[in-house]
Amino acid sequence: MFYADLSPYAYWNEGEEFTDVADGMRYVAFQPVYERLNIGWLEAGLSWTSGQAAQDFGRRLLGVVDAQRVNVMLGLHECDLCPTPLPDTHPWYTPRPGDLRASVGTGEIRVPGSRGVVFAAPSLIGHYVVDHGYLPPQQFIEAVLAFDPYGAWQPKYPGIRFPWIPEDAVLRHVDDE
Ligand SMILES: [Zn+2]
Numbered sequence: 001m002f003y004a005d006l007s008p009y010a011y012w013n014e015g016e017e018f019t020d021v022a023d024g025m026r027y028v029a030f031q032p033v034y035e036r037l038n039i040g041w042l043e044a045g046l047s048w049t050s051g052q053a054a055q056d057f058g059r060r061l062l063g064v065v066d067a068q069r070v071n072v073m074l075g076l077h078e079c080d081l082c083p084t085p086l087p088d089t090h091p092w093y094t095p096r097p098g099d100l101r102a103s104v105g106t107g108e109i110r111v112p113g114s115r116g117v118v119f120a121a122p123s124l125i126g127h128y129v130v131d132h133g134y135l136p137p138q139q140f141i142e143a144v145l146a147f148d149p150y151g152a153w154q155p156k157y158p159g160i161r162f163p164w165i166p167e168d169a170v171l172r173h174v175d176d177e
Helices: 057-067 125-132 138-146
Strands: 016-019 026-030 035-038 108-112 117-122 171-173
Touching: 057 108, 057 125, 057 138, 108 138, 117 138
Parallel strands: 035 117
Antiparallel strands: 016 026, 026 171, 108 117
């Protein structure tokens, strides 16, 4: 699916769900009190900006992708920019050999921007930047460089690395349902 960079996020309006990265079974769900702006929802055939960002940007972005699991129940995001489609018979959970389309996990990431604004990107954005040369808007680049998911702020739950989780958000376990 395609959304223009910096347009209001509208993909999933049932709230935010952050999964504990270490555990995989615990999660926190809440209605966001921040504004969400789309970044990096690319699609083949539609224009997007390419170019070189600051040297450290790709590595830092991949660090955020590794550190978060947001809205993972939404299913697989396959890269539309890679040249060769994945055969239907290829299991979605095994790595893509050669130049077959990448599908870098599922889900999304959240990067805090200016006060009350969060950037919402698919987890594939790391692949878009590193492998396809996608250059996101400068304000997103600056937000990523300023955000350390393992930083000095104290996460409410160790495996859920995002600073703006509401105080009243409750940690749940998938077996609770
Ligand atoms: Zn790709």
